[in-house]
Amino acid sequence: MARLFWEKLGAEHVRTGKPILYTSADSVLQIAAHEEVIPIERLYDICKAARKHADAARIGRVIARPFIGDARNFKRTSRRHDYSMKPPRTVLDELSERGVPVIGVGKISDIFADQGVTESFPTASNQEGMTCIDELWQERREGFIFANLVDFDMLFGHRRDVAGYAQALEEFDRWFGEFLPKISTDDLVIITADHGNDPSFRGTDHTREEVPLFVLDGTEQRNLGTRLTFADVAASLADYFDVQGWRTATSFLNRAIA
Known part of the structure:
Protein backbone atom coordinates (compact mmCIF):
# COMPACT_ATOMS: atom_id res chain seq x y z
CA MET A 1 0.00 0.00 0.00
CA ALA A 2 1.38 3.41 -0.94
CA ARG A 3 2.92 5.50 1.82
CA LEU A 4 0.60 8.41 0.96
CA PHE A 5 -2.39 6.13 1.53
CA TRP A 6 -1.18 5.26 5.01
CA GLU A 7 -0.30 8.82 5.97
CA LYS A 8 -3.56 10.39 4.79
CA LEU A 9 -6.24 7.79 5.44
CA GLY A 10 -4.48 6.24 8.43
CA ALA A 11 -4.33 9.57 10.23
CA GLU A 12 -7.98 10.33 9.37
CA HIS A 13 -9.01 6.91 10.65
CA VAL A 14 -7.23 7.48 13.97
CA ARG A 15 -8.90 10.89 14.28
CA THR A 16 -12.45 9.78 13.38
CA GLY A 17 -12.51 6.13 14.41
CA LYS A 18 -13.99 5.16 11.04
CA PRO A 19 -12.56 2.04 9.36
CA ILE A 20 -10.75 2.32 6.02
CA LEU A 21 -12.41 0.49 3.11
CA TYR A 22 -10.55 -0.01 -0.16
CA ALA A 49 -20.90 -8.43 8.32
CA ALA A 50 -19.39 -7.13 5.06
CA ARG A 51 -18.93 -10.71 3.85
CA LYS A 52 -22.70 -11.30 4.02
CA HIS A 53 -23.29 -8.37 1.66
CA ALA A 54 -20.33 -9.13 -0.63
CA ASP A 55 -21.66 -12.44 -1.96
CA ALA A 56 -24.24 -10.75 -4.19
CA ALA A 57 -21.47 -8.75 -5.86
CA ARG A 58 -19.35 -11.90 -6.29
CA ILE A 59 -16.50 -10.40 -4.26
CA GLY A 60 -14.04 -13.21 -3.65
CA ARG A 61 -12.61 -12.10 -0.32
CA VAL A 62 -13.18 -9.56 2.43
CA ILE A 63 -9.84 -8.97 4.16
CA ALA A 64 -9.28 -7.60 7.66
CA ARG A 65 -6.14 -5.42 7.60
CA PRO A 66 -5.13 -4.46 11.15
CA PHE A 67 -2.22 -2.05 11.59
CA ILE A 68 -0.30 -0.27 14.34
CA GLY A 69 2.00 2.73 14.75
CA ASP A 70 1.55 6.42 14.07
CA ALA A 71 1.28 8.59 10.95
CA ARG A 72 5.05 8.51 10.49
CA ASN A 73 5.27 4.75 10.72
CA PHE A 74 2.01 2.87 10.21
CA LYS A 75 2.59 -0.83 9.54
CA ARG A 76 0.41 -3.89 9.12
CA THR A 77 0.36 -6.60 11.75
CA SER A 78 0.26 -10.36 11.22
CA ARG A 79 -3.37 -10.60 12.41
CA ARG A 80 -4.84 -10.24 8.93
CA HIS A 81 -7.85 -12.46 8.33
CA ASP A 82 -9.53 -13.37 5.04
CA TYR A 83 -13.26 -14.03 4.75
CA SER A 84 -13.76 -15.88 1.48
CA MET A 85 -16.83 -16.59 -0.57
CA LYS A 86 -17.83 -20.23 -0.13
CA PRO A 87 -16.25 -22.18 -2.99
CA PRO A 88 -18.02 -24.84 -5.05
CA ARG A 89 -17.34 -28.43 -4.07
CA THR A 90 -13.60 -29.22 -4.13
CA VAL A 91 -11.43 -32.28 -3.72
CA LEU A 92 -10.94 -31.19 -0.10
CA ASP A 93 -14.61 -31.97 0.53
CA GLU A 94 -14.19 -35.37 -1.11
CA LEU A 95 -11.19 -36.18 1.07
CA SER A 96 -12.61 -34.97 4.37
CA GLU A 97 -15.93 -36.77 3.81
CA ARG A 98 -13.98 -39.99 3.26
CA GLY A 99 -12.27 -39.57 6.60
CA VAL A 100 -8.97 -38.27 5.21
CA PRO A 101 -7.61 -35.53 7.51
CA VAL A 102 -7.16 -32.27 5.57
CA ILE A 103 -4.75 -30.11 7.56
CA GLY A 104 -4.42 -26.46 6.53
CA VAL A 105 -1.22 -24.55 7.34
CA GLY A 106 -1.17 -20.77 6.92
CA LYS A 107 -4.11 -19.15 5.09
CA ILE A 108 -5.56 -22.36 3.64
CA SER A 109 -8.63 -22.44 5.87
CA ASP A 110 -9.35 -18.77 5.09
CA ILE A 111 -8.95 -19.30 1.35
CA PHE A 112 -11.46 -22.17 1.31
CA ALA A 113 -13.80 -20.54 3.85
CA ASP A 114 -13.15 -23.49 6.22
CA GLN A 115 -14.83 -25.80 3.70
CA GLY A 116 -13.28 -29.25 3.51
CA VAL A 117 -10.53 -28.41 6.03
CA THR A 118 -10.60 -30.63 9.13
CA GLU A 119 -7.82 -28.93 11.11
CA SER A 120 -6.14 -25.55 10.75
CA PHE A 121 -2.80 -24.10 11.86
CA PRO A 122 -2.66 -20.36 11.05
CA THR A 123 0.85 -18.93 10.70
CA ALA A 124 2.31 -15.43 10.61
CA SER A 125 5.41 -16.05 8.47
CA ASN A 126 7.20 -18.44 6.14
CA GLN A 127 9.33 -19.63 9.03
CA GLU A 128 6.29 -20.49 11.13
CA GLY A 129 4.81 -22.35 8.17
CA MET A 130 7.95 -24.41 7.55
CA THR A 131 8.27 -25.21 11.25
CA CYS A 132 4.63 -26.31 11.35
CA ILE A 133 5.12 -28.59 8.34
CA ASP A 134 8.16 -30.14 10.03
CA GLU A 135 6.22 -30.81 13.23
CA LEU A 136 3.24 -32.31 11.41
CA TRP A 137 5.50 -34.44 9.22
CA GLN A 138 7.40 -35.69 12.24
CA GLU A 139 4.12 -36.91 13.73
CA ARG A 140 3.67 -38.92 10.50
CA ARG A 141 -0.03 -38.25 10.39
CA GLU A 142 -2.06 -39.88 7.67
CA GLY A 143 -3.82 -37.37 5.46
CA PHE A 144 -3.19 -34.26 3.41
CA ILE A 145 -1.09 -31.34 4.68
CA PHE A 146 -1.97 -28.25 2.60
CA ALA A 147 0.34 -25.30 3.33
CA ASN A 148 1.00 -21.87 1.91
CA LEU A 149 3.98 -19.64 2.64
CA VAL A 150 2.52 -16.16 2.57
CA ASP A 151 5.68 -14.02 2.85
CA PHE A 152 6.57 -14.50 -0.83
CA ASP A 153 3.34 -12.76 -1.83
CA MET A 154 2.52 -10.39 1.02
CA LEU A 155 5.93 -9.14 2.14
CA PHE A 156 8.04 -9.31 -1.00
CA GLY A 157 5.93 -9.73 -4.14
CA HIS A 158 3.38 -6.95 -3.65
CA ARG A 159 6.01 -4.68 -2.11
CA ARG A 160 8.39 -5.33 -5.03
CA ASP A 161 11.21 -6.26 -2.66
CA VAL A 162 13.62 -8.20 -4.88
CA ALA A 163 16.28 -8.64 -2.20
CA GLY A 164 13.74 -9.80 0.37
CA TYR A 165 12.20 -12.23 -2.10
CA ALA A 166 15.62 -13.66 -2.96
CA GLN A 167 16.47 -14.12 0.71
CA ALA A 168 13.13 -15.85 1.36
CA LEU A 169 13.77 -18.23 -1.55
CA GLU A 170 17.22 -19.05 -0.16
CA GLU A 171 15.72 -19.72 3.28
CA PHE A 172 13.09 -22.00 1.75
CA ASP A 173 15.73 -23.77 -0.33
CA ARG A 174 17.83 -24.50 2.76
CA TRP A 175 14.78 -25.74 4.65
CA PHE A 176 13.64 -27.96 1.78
CA GLY A 177 17.11 -29.47 1.48
CA GLU A 178 16.78 -30.62 5.09
CA PHE A 179 13.19 -31.76 4.51
CA LEU A 180 13.94 -33.91 1.45
CA PRO A 181 15.47 -36.88 3.34
CA LYS A 182 12.25 -37.16 5.37
CA ILE A 183 10.18 -37.97 2.26
CA SER A 184 9.53 -41.68 1.69
CA THR A 185 8.64 -43.40 -1.58
CA ASP A 186 5.00 -43.65 -0.45
CA ASP A 187 4.67 -39.90 0.11
CA LEU A 188 3.50 -37.27 -2.36
CA VAL A 189 4.92 -33.74 -2.19
CA ILE A 190 3.76 -30.97 -4.56
CA ILE A 191 5.26 -27.47 -4.70
CA THR A 192 3.42 -24.92 -6.82
CA ALA A 193 1.79 -21.47 -6.76
CA ASP A 194 -1.59 -20.02 -7.69
CA HIS A 195 -0.29 -16.91 -9.49
CA GLY A 196 2.80 -14.89 -10.27
CA ASN A 197 4.03 -11.91 -8.26
CA ASP A 198 7.28 -10.74 -9.85
CA PRO A 199 9.03 -8.40 -7.37
CA SER A 200 10.97 -6.76 -10.22
CA PHE A 201 7.86 -5.76 -12.21
CA ARG A 202 6.17 -2.35 -12.11
CA GLY A 203 3.16 -1.73 -9.88
CA THR A 204 2.07 -3.74 -6.85
CA ASP A 205 -0.39 -6.27 -8.30
CA HIS A 206 -0.01 -9.94 -9.18
CA THR A 207 1.85 -10.67 -12.42
CA ARG A 208 1.19 -13.19 -15.16
CA GLU A 209 3.74 -16.00 -15.32
CA GLU A 210 3.52 -19.73 -15.68
CA VAL A 211 3.99 -21.00 -12.14
CA PRO A 212 6.35 -23.82 -11.14
CA LEU A 213 5.15 -27.35 -10.52
CA PHE A 214 7.51 -29.70 -8.70
CA VAL A 215 6.27 -33.16 -7.72
CA LEU A 216 7.95 -35.88 -5.68
CA ASP A 217 6.07 -39.18 -5.67
CA GLY A 218 8.75 -41.86 -5.37
CA THR A 219 8.92 -42.59 -9.12
CA GLU A 220 11.49 -41.77 -11.78
CA GLN A 221 12.33 -38.19 -12.73
CA ARG A 222 10.17 -36.96 -15.59
CA ASN A 223 8.88 -33.85 -17.30
CA LEU A 224 5.27 -33.03 -16.46
CA GLY A 225 5.04 -30.51 -19.29
CA THR A 226 2.84 -27.42 -19.25
CA ARG A 227 -0.46 -28.33 -17.66
CA LEU A 228 -3.76 -27.10 -19.04
CA THR A 229 -5.25 -26.20 -15.66
CA PHE A 230 -4.51 -25.81 -11.96
CA ALA A 231 -7.20 -28.45 -11.44
CA ASP A 232 -4.68 -31.12 -12.48
CA VAL A 233 -3.28 -30.79 -8.96
CA ALA A 234 -6.70 -31.60 -7.48
CA ALA A 235 -7.12 -34.52 -9.89
CA SER A 236 -3.71 -35.84 -8.84
CA LEU A 237 -4.65 -35.61 -5.17
CA ALA A 238 -7.84 -37.53 -5.92
CA ASP A 239 -5.73 -40.12 -7.74
CA TYR A 240 -3.29 -40.42 -4.83
CA PHE A 241 -6.04 -40.87 -2.24
CA ASP A 242 -8.03 -43.19 -4.54
CA VAL A 243 -11.06 -40.92 -4.84
CA GLN A 244 -13.11 -42.41 -7.66
CA GLY A 245 -15.07 -40.33 -10.14
CA TRP A 246 -13.19 -37.04 -9.72
CA ARG A 247 -12.94 -36.12 -13.42
CA THR A 248 -12.56 -32.35 -13.37
CA ALA A 249 -9.04 -32.53 -14.85
CA THR A 250 -6.12 -34.88 -15.55
CA SER A 251 -3.91 -36.49 -12.92
CA PHE A 252 -0.18 -36.22 -13.57
CA LEU A 253 0.75 -39.14 -11.30
CA ASN A 254 2.52 -42.06 -13.02
CA ARG A 255 2.36 -40.35 -16.40
CA ALA A 256 5.79 -39.74 -17.90
CA ILE A 257 5.94 -37.14 -20.67
CA ALA A 258 8.58 -37.58 -23.35
Whole structure:
Protein backbone atom coordinates (compact mmCIF):
# COMPACT_ATOMS: atom_id res chain seq x y z
CA MET A 1 0.00 0.00 0.00
CA ALA A 2 1.38 3.41 -0.94
CA ARG A 3 2.92 5.50 1.82
CA LEU A 4 0.60 8.41 0.96
CA PHE A 5 -2.39 6.13 1.53
CA TRP A 6 -1.18 5.26 5.01
CA GLU A 7 -0.30 8.82 5.97
CA LYS A 8 -3.56 10.39 4.79
CA LEU A 9 -6.24 7.79 5.44
CA GLY A 10 -4.48 6.24 8.43
CA ALA A 11 -4.33 9.57 10.23
CA GLU A 12 -7.98 10.33 9.37
CA HIS A 13 -9.01 6.91 10.65
CA VAL A 14 -7.23 7.48 13.97
CA ARG A 15 -8.90 10.89 14.28
CA THR A 16 -12.45 9.78 13.38
CA GLY A 17 -12.51 6.13 14.41
CA LYS A 18 -13.99 5.16 11.04
CA PRO A 19 -12.56 2.04 9.36
CA ILE A 20 -10.75 2.32 6.02
CA LEU A 21 -12.41 0.49 3.11
CA TYR A 22 -10.55 -0.01 -0.16
CA THR A 23 -10.35 -2.35 -3.14
CA SER A 24 -7.57 -3.51 -5.45
CA ALA A 25 -7.22 -5.05 -8.91
CA ASP A 26 -8.39 -8.49 -7.82
CA SER A 27 -11.80 -9.38 -6.41
CA VAL A 28 -11.32 -8.22 -2.83
CA LEU A 29 -12.71 -5.70 -0.37
CA GLN A 30 -10.18 -4.74 2.29
CA ILE A 31 -11.05 -3.17 5.64
CA ALA A 32 -8.18 -1.63 7.60
CA ALA A 33 -8.16 -0.39 11.18
CA HIS A 34 -5.61 0.59 13.81
CA GLU A 35 -5.59 -2.01 16.57
CA GLU A 36 -5.80 0.70 19.25
CA VAL A 37 -8.75 2.40 17.54
CA ILE A 38 -10.85 -0.60 16.55
CA PRO A 39 -10.03 -3.74 18.57
CA ILE A 40 -9.12 -6.73 16.46
CA GLU A 41 -12.23 -8.76 17.30
CA ARG A 42 -14.43 -5.78 16.39
CA LEU A 43 -12.61 -5.49 13.04
CA TYR A 44 -13.27 -9.17 12.41
CA ASP A 45 -16.97 -8.65 13.20
CA ILE A 46 -17.13 -5.77 10.71
CA CYS A 47 -15.56 -7.99 8.04
CA LYS A 48 -17.99 -10.83 8.78
CA ALA A 49 -20.90 -8.43 8.32
CA ALA A 50 -19.39 -7.13 5.06
CA ARG A 51 -18.93 -10.71 3.85
CA LYS A 52 -22.70 -11.30 4.02
CA HIS A 53 -23.29 -8.37 1.66
CA ALA A 54 -20.33 -9.13 -0.63
CA ASP A 55 -21.66 -12.44 -1.96
CA ALA A 56 -24.24 -10.75 -4.19
CA ALA A 57 -21.47 -8.75 -5.86
CA ARG A 58 -19.35 -11.90 -6.29
CA ILE A 59 -16.50 -10.40 -4.26
CA GLY A 60 -14.04 -13.21 -3.65
CA ARG A 61 -12.61 -12.10 -0.32
CA VAL A 62 -13.18 -9.56 2.43
CA ILE A 63 -9.84 -8.97 4.16
CA ALA A 64 -9.28 -7.60 7.66
CA ARG A 65 -6.14 -5.42 7.60
CA PRO A 66 -5.13 -4.46 11.15
CA PHE A 67 -2.22 -2.05 11.59
CA ILE A 68 -0.30 -0.27 14.34
CA GLY A 69 2.00 2.73 14.75
CA ASP A 70 1.55 6.42 14.07
CA ALA A 71 1.28 8.59 10.95
CA ARG A 72 5.05 8.51 10.49
CA ASN A 73 5.27 4.75 10.72
CA PHE A 74 2.01 2.87 10.21
CA LYS A 75 2.59 -0.83 9.54
CA ARG A 76 0.41 -3.89 9.12
CA THR A 77 0.36 -6.60 11.75
CA SER A 78 0.26 -10.36 11.22
CA ARG A 79 -3.37 -10.60 12.41
CA ARG A 80 -4.84 -10.24 8.93
CA HIS A 81 -7.85 -12.46 8.33
CA ASP A 82 -9.53 -13.37 5.04
CA TYR A 83 -13.26 -14.03 4.75
CA SER A 84 -13.76 -15.88 1.48
CA MET A 85 -16.83 -16.59 -0.57
CA LYS A 86 -17.83 -20.23 -0.13
CA PRO A 87 -16.25 -22.18 -2.99
CA PRO A 88 -18.02 -24.84 -5.05
CA ARG A 89 -17.34 -28.43 -4.07
CA THR A 90 -13.60 -29.22 -4.13
CA VAL A 91 -11.43 -32.28 -3.72
CA LEU A 92 -10.94 -31.19 -0.10
CA ASP A 93 -14.61 -31.97 0.53
CA GLU A 94 -14.19 -35.37 -1.11
CA LEU A 95 -11.19 -36.18 1.07
CA SER A 96 -12.61 -34.97 4.37
CA GLU A 97 -15.93 -36.77 3.81
CA ARG A 98 -13.98 -39.99 3.26
CA GLY A 99 -12.27 -39.57 6.60
CA VAL A 100 -8.97 -38.27 5.21
CA PRO A 101 -7.61 -35.53 7.51
CA VAL A 102 -7.16 -32.27 5.57
CA ILE A 103 -4.75 -30.11 7.56
CA GLY A 104 -4.42 -26.46 6.53
CA VAL A 105 -1.22 -24.55 7.34
CA GLY A 106 -1.17 -20.77 6.92
CA LYS A 107 -4.11 -19.15 5.09
CA ILE A 108 -5.56 -22.36 3.64
CA SER A 109 -8.63 -22.44 5.87
CA ASP A 110 -9.35 -18.77 5.09
CA ILE A 111 -8.95 -19.30 1.35
CA PHE A 112 -11.46 -22.17 1.31
CA ALA A 113 -13.80 -20.54 3.85
CA ASP A 114 -13.15 -23.49 6.22
CA GLN A 115 -14.83 -25.80 3.70
CA GLY A 116 -13.28 -29.25 3.51
CA VAL A 117 -10.53 -28.41 6.03
CA THR A 118 -10.60 -30.63 9.13
CA GLU A 119 -7.82 -28.93 11.11
CA SER A 120 -6.14 -25.55 10.75
CA PHE A 121 -2.80 -24.10 11.86
CA PRO A 122 -2.66 -20.36 11.05
CA THR A 123 0.85 -18.93 10.70
CA ALA A 124 2.31 -15.43 10.61
CA SER A 125 5.41 -16.05 8.47
CA ASN A 126 7.20 -18.44 6.14
CA GLN A 127 9.33 -19.63 9.03
CA GLU A 128 6.29 -20.49 11.13
CA GLY A 129 4.81 -22.35 8.17
CA MET A 130 7.95 -24.41 7.55
CA THR A 131 8.27 -25.21 11.25
CA CYS A 132 4.63 -26.31 11.35
CA ILE A 133 5.12 -28.59 8.34
CA ASP A 134 8.16 -30.14 10.03
CA GLU A 135 6.22 -30.81 13.23
CA LEU A 136 3.24 -32.31 11.41
CA TRP A 137 5.50 -34.44 9.22
CA GLN A 138 7.40 -35.69 12.24
CA GLU A 139 4.12 -36.91 13.73
CA ARG A 140 3.67 -38.92 10.50
CA ARG A 141 -0.03 -38.25 10.39
CA GLU A 142 -2.06 -39.88 7.67
CA GLY A 143 -3.82 -37.37 5.46
CA PHE A 144 -3.19 -34.26 3.41
CA ILE A 145 -1.09 -31.34 4.68
CA PHE A 146 -1.97 -28.25 2.60
CA ALA A 147 0.34 -25.30 3.33
CA ASN A 148 1.00 -21.87 1.91
CA LEU A 149 3.98 -19.64 2.64
CA VAL A 150 2.52 -16.16 2.57
CA ASP A 151 5.68 -14.02 2.85
CA PHE A 152 6.57 -14.50 -0.83
CA ASP A 153 3.34 -12.76 -1.83
CA MET A 154 2.52 -10.39 1.02
CA LEU A 155 5.93 -9.14 2.14
CA PHE A 156 8.04 -9.31 -1.00
CA GLY A 157 5.93 -9.73 -4.14
CA HIS A 158 3.38 -6.95 -3.65
CA ARG A 159 6.01 -4.68 -2.11
CA ARG A 160 8.39 -5.33 -5.03
CA ASP A 161 11.21 -6.26 -2.66
CA VAL A 162 13.62 -8.20 -4.88
CA ALA A 163 16.28 -8.64 -2.20
CA GLY A 164 13.74 -9.80 0.37
CA TYR A 165 12.20 -12.23 -2.10
CA ALA A 166 15.62 -13.66 -2.96
CA GLN A 167 16.47 -14.12 0.71
CA ALA A 168 13.13 -15.85 1.36
CA LEU A 169 13.77 -18.23 -1.55
CA GLU A 170 17.22 -19.05 -0.16
CA GLU A 171 15.72 -19.72 3.28
CA PHE A 172 13.09 -22.00 1.75
CA ASP A 173 15.73 -23.77 -0.33
CA ARG A 174 17.83 -24.50 2.76
CA TRP A 175 14.78 -25.74 4.65
CA PHE A 176 13.64 -27.96 1.78
CA GLY A 177 17.11 -29.47 1.48
CA GLU A 178 16.78 -30.62 5.09
CA PHE A 179 13.19 -31.76 4.51
CA LEU A 180 13.94 -33.91 1.45
CA PRO A 181 15.47 -36.88 3.34
CA LYS A 182 12.25 -37.16 5.37
CA ILE A 183 10.18 -37.97 2.26
CA SER A 184 9.53 -41.68 1.69
CA THR A 185 8.64 -43.40 -1.58
CA ASP A 186 5.00 -43.65 -0.45
CA ASP A 187 4.67 -39.90 0.11
CA LEU A 188 3.50 -37.27 -2.36
CA VAL A 189 4.92 -33.74 -2.19
CA ILE A 190 3.76 -30.97 -4.56
CA ILE A 191 5.26 -27.47 -4.70
CA THR A 192 3.42 -24.92 -6.82
CA ALA A 193 1.79 -21.47 -6.76
CA ASP A 194 -1.59 -20.02 -7.69
CA HIS A 195 -0.29 -16.91 -9.49
CA GLY A 196 2.80 -14.89 -10.27
CA ASN A 197 4.03 -11.91 -8.26
CA ASP A 198 7.28 -10.74 -9.85
CA PRO A 199 9.03 -8.40 -7.37
CA SER A 200 10.97 -6.76 -10.22
CA PHE A 201 7.86 -5.76 -12.21
CA ARG A 202 6.17 -2.35 -12.11
CA GLY A 203 3.16 -1.73 -9.88
CA THR A 204 2.07 -3.74 -6.85
CA ASP A 205 -0.39 -6.27 -8.30
CA HIS A 206 -0.01 -9.94 -9.18
CA THR A 207 1.85 -10.67 -12.42
CA ARG A 208 1.19 -13.19 -15.16
CA GLU A 209 3.74 -16.00 -15.32
CA GLU A 210 3.52 -19.73 -15.68
CA VAL A 211 3.99 -21.00 -12.14
CA PRO A 212 6.35 -23.82 -11.14
CA LEU A 213 5.15 -27.35 -10.52
CA PHE A 214 7.51 -29.70 -8.70
CA VAL A 215 6.27 -33.16 -7.72
CA LEU A 216 7.95 -35.88 -5.68
CA ASP A 217 6.07 -39.18 -5.67
CA GLY A 218 8.75 -41.86 -5.37
CA THR A 219 8.92 -42.59 -9.12
CA GLU A 220 11.49 -41.77 -11.78
CA GLN A 221 12.33 -38.19 -12.73
CA ARG A 222 10.17 -36.96 -15.59
CA ASN A 223 8.88 -33.85 -17.30
CA LEU A 224 5.27 -33.03 -16.46
CA GLY A 225 5.04 -30.51 -19.29
CA THR A 226 2.84 -27.42 -19.25
CA ARG A 227 -0.46 -28.33 -17.66
CA LEU A 228 -3.76 -27.10 -19.04
CA THR A 229 -5.25 -26.20 -15.66
CA PHE A 230 -4.51 -25.81 -11.96
CA ALA A 231 -7.20 -28.45 -11.44
CA ASP A 232 -4.68 -31.12 -12.48
CA VAL A 233 -3.28 -30.79 -8.96
CA ALA A 234 -6.70 -31.60 -7.48
CA ALA A 235 -7.12 -34.52 -9.89
CA SER A 236 -3.71 -35.84 -8.84
CA LEU A 237 -4.65 -35.61 -5.17
CA ALA A 238 -7.84 -37.53 -5.92
CA ASP A 239 -5.73 -40.12 -7.74
CA TYR A 240 -3.29 -40.42 -4.83
CA PHE A 241 -6.04 -40.87 -2.24
CA ASP A 242 -8.03 -43.19 -4.54
CA VAL A 243 -11.06 -40.92 -4.84
CA GLN A 244 -13.11 -42.41 -7.66
CA GLY A 245 -15.07 -40.33 -10.14
CA TRP A 246 -13.19 -37.04 -9.72
CA ARG A 247 -12.94 -36.12 -13.42
CA THR A 248 -12.56 -32.35 -13.37
CA ALA A 249 -9.04 -32.53 -14.85
CA THR A 250 -6.12 -34.88 -15.55
CA SER A 251 -3.91 -36.49 -12.92
CA PHE A 252 -0.18 -36.22 -13.57
CA LEU A 253 0.75 -39.14 -11.30
CA ASN A 254 2.52 -42.06 -13.02
CA ARG A 255 2.36 -40.35 -16.40
CA ALA A 256 5.79 -39.74 -17.90
CA ILE A 257 5.94 -37.14 -20.67
CA ALA A 258 8.58 -37.58 -23.35
